[in-house]
Amino acid sequence: xxxxxxxxxxxxxxxxxxxxxxxxxxxxxxxxxxxxxxxxxxxxxxxxxxxxxxxxxxxxxxxxxxxxxxxxxxxxxxxxxxxxxxxxxxxxxxxxxxxxxxxxxxxxxxxxxxxxxxxxxxxxxxxxxxxxxxxxxxxxxxxxxxxxxxxxxxxxxxxxxxxxxxxxxxxxxxxxxxxxxxxxxxxxxxxxxxxxxxxxxxxxxxxxxxxxxxxxxxxxxxxxxxxxxxxxxxxxxxxxxxxxxxxxxxxxxxxxxxxxxxxxxxxxxxxxxxxxxxxxxxxxxxxxxxxxxxxxxxxxxxxxxxxxxxxxxxxxxxxxxxxxxxxxxxxxxxxxxxxxxxxxxxxxxxxxxxxxxxxxxxxxxxxxxxxxxxxxxxxxxxxxxxxxxxxxxxxxxxxxxxxxxxxxxxxxxxx
Numbered sequence: 428x429x430x431x432x433x434x435x436x437x438x439x440x441x442x443x444x445x446x447x448x449x450x451x452x453x454x455x456x457x458x459x460x461x462x463x464x465x466x467x468x469x470x471x472x473x474x475x476x477x478x479x480x481x482x483x484x485x486x487x488x489x490x491x492x493x494x495x496x497x498x499x500x501x502x503x504x505x506x507x508x509x510x511x512x513x514x515x516x517x518x519x520x521x522x523x524x525x526x527x528x529x530x531x532x533x534x535x536x537x538x539x540x541x542x543x544x545x546x547x548x549x550x551x552x553x554x555x556x557x558x559x560x561x562x563x564x565x566x567x568x569x570x571x572x573x574x575x576x577x578x579x580x581x582x583x584x585x586x587x588x589x590x591x592x593x594x595x596x597x598x599x600x601x602x603x604x605x606x607x608x609x610x611x612x613x614x615x616x617x618x619x620x621x622x623x624x625x626x627x628x629x630x631x632x633x634x635x636x637x638x639x640x641x642x643x644x645x646x647x648x649x650x651x652x653x654x655x656x657x658x659x660x661x662x663x664x665x666x667x668x669x670x671x672x673x674x675x676x677x678x679x680x681x682x683x684x685x686x687x688x689x690x691x692x693x694x695x696x697x698x699x700x701x702x703x704x705x706x707x708x709x710x711x712x713x714x715x716x717x718x719x720x721x722x723x724x725x726x727x728x729x730x731x732x733x734x735x736x737x738x739x740x741x742x743x744x745x746x747x748x749x750x751x752x753x754x755x756x757x758x759x760x761x762x763x764x765x766x767x768x769x770x771x772x773x774x775x776x777x778x779x780x781x782x783x784x785x786x787x788x789x790x791x792x793x794x795x796x797x798x799x800x801x802x803x804x805x806x807x808x809x810x811x812x813x814x815x816x817x818x819x820x821x822x823x824x825x826x827x828x829x830x831x832x833x834x835x836x837x838x839x840x841x842x
Contacts, residue, residue: 441618443576450584458589467532483551488789491782492646503624508556515549524605559781571713574768578706669822671795673733684743698757705761721766729763732756734819740812
């Protein structure tokens with residue numbers, strides 16, 4: 428693999444814009460709306476229902492094979508999905524910008540939730556087409572860099588619609604702020620609008636075959652039949668468990684130690700930007716280190732970072748130490764995520780890229796979500812210090828599965 432195989436700047440800008448576009452709905456639902464709804468006196472139980480709006484991101488595995496199989500002849504396979512889906516999100520955001528906040532956060536809250544569900548449905552489906560496009564555009568060596576753009580772009584989008592929107596609403600108001608969000612997404616659509624997919628990428632041969640009612644079963648049965656795939660899915664399922672166990676309790680611990688909302692907001696902003704840098708660094712190092720060394724090395728840093736949070740118990744009054752450890756944890760998280768996603772891309776089958784990546788991504792979220800939900804209970808039982816040490820040990824132990832998978836794959840290849 429030579430330097431000439433490096434993706435063009437146009438390709439990198441295209442992928443960064445698409446992943447940034449995906450982060451906008453997530454930041455809106457996860458960060459901005461809970462604050463705005465509570466300020467308008469909405470019940471906490473109803474605010475908690477916002478979590479259900481993310482269900483399309485987990486359930487997209489059910490319709491991903493159709494996105495791989497069906498496509499537009501005129502616009503191109505991936506572009507034919509991405510352009511209409513992003514248009515849906517832009518129209519929904521523009522609709523939110525036209526409605527008064529007193530209506531949206533009051534008697535019209537069910538309209539708000541319905542539009543947000545539609546936004547998440549469109550954005551999650553766009554993700555399937557975007558992942559398929561990324562796999563086809565990126566040579567194997569540069570998939571680490573491509574996933575740096577995925578992780579970094581997504582975080583930039585979340586920051587824009589999360590912290591950015593909250594900062595703008597004060598001076599500009601809800602309507603103008605939401606309109607700027609829609610305008611930003613419109614600008615992010617320009618690279619895919621100008622992308623000449625039909626000229627640069629050959630049409631999938633699979634598109635010539637009718638999808639048929641048994642497509643879902645055939646598709647995933649074919650993926651699971653690939654040599655070593657079940658073993659790899661075990662790695663995907665467990666690689667981020669330590670992080671999933673420990674990271675939800677970092678901010679509650681700091682709150683218990685006296686950190687206020689403003690201080691936590693500043694920490695979140697700076698650590699998120701640092702995480703983007705970690706993702707970029709991980710992608711560049713992945714091209715040099717390869718899959719095994721990247722997963723083991725970055726995974727070890729991830730384990731060290733989450734275990735290091737135990738040093739913050741009782742140290743809330745030492746902001747320099749808090750920042751140092753939180754920034755290290757975010758860098759390690761970004762690097763390890765990029766390495767995992769890069770290997771996931773390399774195992775996608777030609778003509779099934781989007782759905783194959785989607786199944787692996789959904790697998791990664793499945794157990795991590797359950798473990799994350801238990802983190803508060805375990806923090807009560809073990810204390811913060813015990814939780815973080817346990818999370819670090821768990822993260823380190825899961826690296827044994829990584830080594831086992833690659834040694835097993837090497838034995839099979841040489842047999």
